Amino acid sequence: xxxxxxxxxxxxxxxxxxxxxxxxxxxxxxxxxxxxxxxxxxxxxxxxxxxxxxxxxxxxxxxxxxxxxxxxxxxxxxxxxxxxxxxxxxxxxxxxxxxxxxxxxxxxxxxxxxxxxxxxxxxxxxxxxxxxxxxxxxxxxxxxxxxxxxxxxxxxxxxxxxxxxxxxxxxxxxxxxxxxxxxxxxxxxxxxxxxxxxxxxxxxxxxxxxxxxxxxxxxxxxxxxxxxxxxxxxxxxxxxxxxxxxxxxxxxxxxxxxxxxxxxxxxxxxxxxxxxxxxxxxxxxxxxxxxxxxxxxxxxxxxxxxxxxx
Numbered sequence: 001x002x003x004x005x006x007x008x009x010x011x012x013x014x015x016x017x018x019x020x021x022x023x024x025x026x027x028x029x030x031x032x033x034x035x036x037x038x039x040x041x042x043x044x045x046x047x048x049x050x051x052x053x054x055x056x057x058x059x060x061x062x063x064x065x066x067x068x069x070x071x072x073x074x075x076x077x078x079x080x081x082x083x084x085x086x087x088x089x090x091x092x093x094x095x096x097x098x099x100x101x102x103x104x105x106x107x108x109x110x111x112x113x114x115x116x117x118x119x120x121x122x123x124x125x126x127x128x129x130x131x132x133x134x135x136x137x138x139x140x141x142x143x144x145x146x147x148x149x150x151x152x153x154x155x156x157x158x159x160x161x162x163x164x165x166x167x168x169x170x171x172x173x174x175x176x177x178x179x180x181x182x183x184x185x186x187x188x189x190x191x192x193x194x195x196x197x198x199x200x201x202x203x204x205x206x207x208x209x210x211x212x213x214x215x216x217x218x219x220x221x222x223x224x225x226x227x228x229x230x231x232x233x234x235x236x237x238x239x240x241x242x243x244x245x246x247x248x249x250x251x252x253x254x255x256x257x258x259x260x261x262x263x264x265x266x267x268x269x270x271x272x273x274x275x276x277x278x279x280x281x282x283x284x285x286x287x288x289x290x291x292x293x294x295x296x297x298x299x300x301x302x303x304x305x306x307x308x309x310x
Contacts, residue, residue: 004036004039005037005230006038006066007030007038007040007041007066007067008040008041008042008043008064008066008067009023009040009042009065009068010023010043010046010059010060010065010067011056011068012045012070012174013044013045013198014044014045014198015042015044015045017256018256019249020042020044021248021249021252022125022245022246022248022249022252023067023245024042025245025248026067026238026241026242026244027040027042029237029240030234030237030238033237034234034237043065046059047175052173052174052175053173053174053175054070054074054154054173056068056069057075060221061119063223065223066222066223066226067220067221067222067223068220069125069218069220070218070219070221071216071218072085072086072109072124072216072217072219073085073086073153073154073155073158074153075113075117075219076156076157077154078116078117079109079112081112081297081301082109082112083156083157083296083297084105084293084302084305085101085109085215085216085217086153086155086157086158086216087289087290088161088213088282088283088286088289089213089283090215090305091215096306097215097217098126098250099306100306101124101217102124103304104304105304105305106124106217110219117221119219119221119222119223120222120223120227121221122221122238122239122242122243123220123242123243123246124218124219124246125217125218125246126246126250126253127195127216127217127218127253128192128194128216128257129213129214129215130191130192130211130213131190131191131192131193131208131209131210131212132145132150132190132208132211133188133190133196133202133207133208133209134148134187134189134205134207135181135184135187135188135204135205135207136187136207138207138270139207139211139272140274142165142166142282143166145162145165145167145188147167147168148187149168149170149187149188150167150168150169150170150187150188150190151169151172151176151177151180151188151189151190152171153216155171157289158171158214161214161286161289162190164288164289165282165285165286166285170186181201181205182204188205189205190211190214192253192257193208193257193264194253194256194257194260196260197263197264202263202264202267202269205269206269208271208272209273210271210273211279211282213282220242220245220246222238
């Protein structure tokens with residue numbers, strides 16, 4: 001019998017997050033099916049080893065890791081079409097967002113990524129709807145963001161969104177964002193509640209606003225050279241295990257958000273839920289960006305999102 005096939009899976013969060021637990025679920029499925037034909041190991045949080053969160057992209061692309069995940073925004077500089085997923089208020093319900101990313105929109109974007117990067121993308125974890133937190137004051141209207149230094153993901157669309165909202169957007173890796181939040185050089189950030197708790201933001205930011213401004217997915221990508229060298233039964237099993245892990249992770253994410261909300265309140269923080277009028281003010285402020293979107297991405301890509309007409 002030959003040497004086992006090595007499979008190294010990595011992420012950038014503690015072993016207790018839904019993402020890490022989903023990786024473990026994939027590994028357990030493969031180990032149960034293939035036994036000593038595979039050798040599976042995990043790097044739960046590459047930041048613990050001195051890497052930046054964004055480094056997971058090249059670690060997988062060049063085969064140092066076999067499988068990883070990362071928010072789609074991190075790839076927008078190389079694959080501009082992914083910027084469509086960063087449009088503010090593109091989706092208003094989780095079910096609609098999942099349907100689009102699991103359907104024709106996701107398929108189109110996967111093809112665009114795989115044209116340019118040595119990945120095989122097998123699906124999308126859910127990072128979910130993102131909200132605002134800051135250390136200065138409650139945010140109910142765009143005017144409340146005036147002058148706030150806010151960290152955004154490395155996406156020009158996100159930069160433009162928060163510039164329109166009156167903030168001062170800064171493209172920073174997660175490692176830089178955490179340092180800025182702790183030191184107070186950053187006033188604000190945006191993330192799902194669960195991420196804010198995972199990275200300890202709620203200990204430094206008193207004010208949280210449930211804006212639901214972006215819905216972000218995390219592609220699950222494999223080093224394509226390695227994946228395509230595997231026997232067909234292992235490739236099929238990996239695809240099936242990832243599909244199962246996606247459903248598992250998304251369900252966990254819903255509960256993580258509920259738990260995170262309780263944790264944030266227990267820390268003595270304030271959570272603002274915008275009224276319909278306040279939400280409309282945010283939507284109105286970003287209309288110039290939404291108006292540009294059809295010219296930039298074309299009707300076809302936007303129509304696949306099933307939105308933009310709301």
